[in-house]
Amino acid sequence: MKKSQIGLDSKEKKVIRLRFDAGFYFELAVRSLNRHQYEKALKYFRLAVEKEPENPVNHCNLAGILSELGRYEESNEVLKGILDEVDPSLHECFFYMANNAGNMDNLELAENYLLEYLGRDPYGEFAEEAEDMLYMLSLELGRPPKEPIPAKLPPHVEKHEEAYQYLESGDFPPAIELLKEIIELEPDYLPAYNNLAQAYYYTGKIEESLDLIDQVLKRDPTNLHALCNFAVISDSMGKATLSQRIIQTLKNLVPMHKEHAYKLGLTMGTLGEHEVAYKLFSLLVKVEVLPEPDLYHYAAVSAWNTGRLLQARRYWKKALVIDQQSGVPRFYLKQLDQYLTHPDRSCPVISYDYQIPKEEIMLSKSAQDLHSDPEFISFLYTVMDEGEDEEKIEALQALAAINPDDLEKRLREFLLQTIGSIQVKRLALEILQEMKAAPPFTMNYEGYKLQLERPNAQVDFSVWKKKWDQVLECCLSHMEETSDKLKQDVMALWREQLNQGIPPIRKKEGWAAAIEYAVAKHHQESITKTALAHKYKISSSTLTRYIRQLEPVVTKLFYS
Template sequence: MKKQHADACSKGHKVVRLRLDAGFFFERAVRSLDRHRYDKALKYFRLAVEKEPDNAVNQCNLAGILSEMGCFDESNEVLEKVLTEVDPHLSECWFYMANNAANMEQFELAEEYLIRYLEEEREGEFAAEAEDMLEMLAYELGRRPRQPKARPKQDWMRKHDEARECLESGRFLQAMEILEELLEEHPDFHAVMNNLSLAYYYTGDVDQAVEIIERVLSSDPGNLHALCNLAVFFQHMKEREGRDRLVGILKKWIPFYPEHMYKLATTLGILGEHEAAFAMFRRLIQREERPEASLYHYAAVAAFNTKSFERARKYWRIARELDQDSKIPVFYLNQLEQWENMSPEQVPPLSYHYQLPFEEQLMQLDRERSTIPEQIRENPLIRSSFFWALNHGDKETKLQVLQVFEWLGDKEVEQVLRSFLMKRDEEDDLKRLALYVLKKIGAAEPYRAVLENREMTIHPYELAQELPDWLKTWEQVLHCCLEAMKDRYDVAHLNDAQMIWSEFLREHQTDFPEIRKVEGWAAALEYIVARLHGTSLTQESVAKRHAVSSSTVGRNVRCLEKVCRLNKDHEPHT
């Protein structure tokens, strides 16, 4: 064997050296764990730690496998080293040490570790389990459970928690303000930088998001969250080379923690690597004790995107059973019946979010326009899809989003609209509609906007001049109709007139018909409302009251009928 190797080298054959870095050994360790080869996993985790002794994740993995093998003392030695030499803020180490101490029947020491954990992480990931353990330890020790002392969080931790809550509830601009302030105080805080880049991305500022992520990776090249986010950003920017390079790295990555597995699986799916995403989601389902409905939905989406419809149906059915109040699995199961009968090129790719598709959300808002469903108002993914569409959608989509914003009408929407008005690359008529929405939601005046390529301040008395022409006419039609109806009809009729007209406008935002005579449309609207409520009224009589021809009223009624879906066969002839 030695001679053959020497001959090969002497003949000029290239020798390819394996890059035996920490990632290589980490991958081998995880594979060994999957095969229940704990001895090999331990060996590879030790080698990973030797390669990167300052990597807290590898150290915790080593402690975990030692604990699995019953080496509780040695496991705690590794965890103590993490806290003293690597990362003193990694509070979960105290919880792991408590488990090891309890396994060695060192109950008082386990109690000390649990108290320390709860004092640092009162609402941490393992807080509930730690409190249960304190109860059991107290029983073993024959006394009442000890209680952790209340320790106020450091200011930076409190701010970061607040920013994450803002992100999770869809208040992206508020999250940005807090995170930017934190970053000034702690410029090397990677978690803050990752969250700030996401906030920029959700609101459509991809360039700023990329700049921040690259700062993270310059100091921590192996930061999984940053690598995943950057790959998604590159895909959006059509940076094919950068995107492909990162995909190659991510597909070789085998994460150990469920949080990292979720992140990687979702990212691979977004990047179009659906087979790899499905394998990761399936592995997560096998690992989780009680997988949530959303996890089965992600697996179903990955299966669907690989055209494995039966696997997708299986996972959506499980999701439906687990989340019986949700419309999401039901929607996709119903759609699957249609998609299966389409040709492969007609089948749409599905998004990796546990929510209805964007177009379905808009339709739902149309159907329930009198009240915004709470899940739409509060869901950060849905809100971010609206913000994203306003920045990157086509004109028709942006018109729809502006209409939705009038319904949402909160401070976050106001901030987004004010920012939208200052964009030089947006069309003026869209900005004029945004001005109208700001006025309707009661945003404080005056407004700053870039119109006709110049920056200006628009005061209340100037606002009417800046509205789109079709909006000015709309207000005139509705005002004319309501004035004519107010003494003849009750409040329900007046409300229906506003709703039908609003629906009609929404249907014709991009092709609004020219209104030559306001009174003709006002008369048609009154007629439609009257017929809707069963009131006896002819087109001729309403035309006479508005001083227009009955033919004009009839023509406009036919346009409005398509919106309110009246049955023309039951109308009286005029």
């Protein structure tokens, strides 16, 4: 007699189908990584690539695990394959290849990859880290850092930019002609198909628009722009069931880029999915360093259309600080105040278009005069210096839009203030960057003056401060047998450099050795660079570079 299986009813047997797709192998790879089973993870990432070779994320995961295993050359081969065969626009692959080259001690190759990355994507996700790496490589190579040369855009991309400008201004005929030329020149360039579909839709050529969308989705079924266009056109044609099915697909997508979030948010708002639009736009407002007034408007409209009137007012007020001329934020604030004073009135759904409804154009000319009003600019400076953080941010955004003659000077003074949150000072640095102000930039952070060569707002200032403390600790720990007088001068020199502004700390041992050398020479101690470099386990050339960096402060403290 056969034993029955516990908990299994023969009448209710179920077959569970496993989908052995790329996502399945990705999950297995992640589990293996969590268990430190790297060879297994490598196997599963390879299988994910085999199942979905057109997805660059799978290739990047494979390159990443190869790099973790120390197989840097193989990792770079995978990354080159992405750029050559999968997605040439994935410029961060150059940054990853630079890291691999650095790990192989091929510094010049690493430098070339970094220059390539910054030339193609100067404001990319890893731009700050790439600039820091270039600086460190230049120190190791013993020469000034090279400057990236901006990559010239391919002809079809330049044409696409021109066509997009026509689309933005509503001039559809020249946009259509340019986009058709691009598709003939580069049949695989999908952005041109999406924008041509949009242009056809706005000019009433619905069938042509749908045909282009179909071509895109056959090549890339998850293409967000095509799905958004398809949803809007289906809705306008009265195909509610089809439109809702596409909307559900769009709701499940997580936009990885800001422009995708913009597109998805506006599409969701246009289709009446205001709650989804609100989540996207309220998030974008938080992540954008300098939000444009139209983004604040989109966030405000989505807040209005979901019944969040007070939040809508906050967003329109922020838009008004930046945009004093168009009258759009002022118009909607007046409308909103009427509904807030009469809560019994139901709020109509309003459009996301950043313009005053044509039937109610009532531009305020007085707002335009504020840009040349010295009292208004003085008021903004007062808020920047004395207001709460949120008020400071709004004042800085308004000043950036107005750009008075003394703005750079006032921003540099603002950075040296002991008060003010780091978030506000980051914004001031971003504005200086937009103004193309000349470095260095000295900023007071918790009593430490940090000297930035580039106004990059993504620096971790707390780490920077900690590293300067570690320089003093490193120096004193190497001078335990030295007299108290020399140690006192070490601390004095360390403090004087702090007062002048701390440059980026690439190697604490280099700074510590340079400080000890300067103090020893001042006291006429017998010491050589070679011996000191050996003591701190750095090269003599590295020590020489740090001594040169320290010279101005040494001269001021000991010899002036």
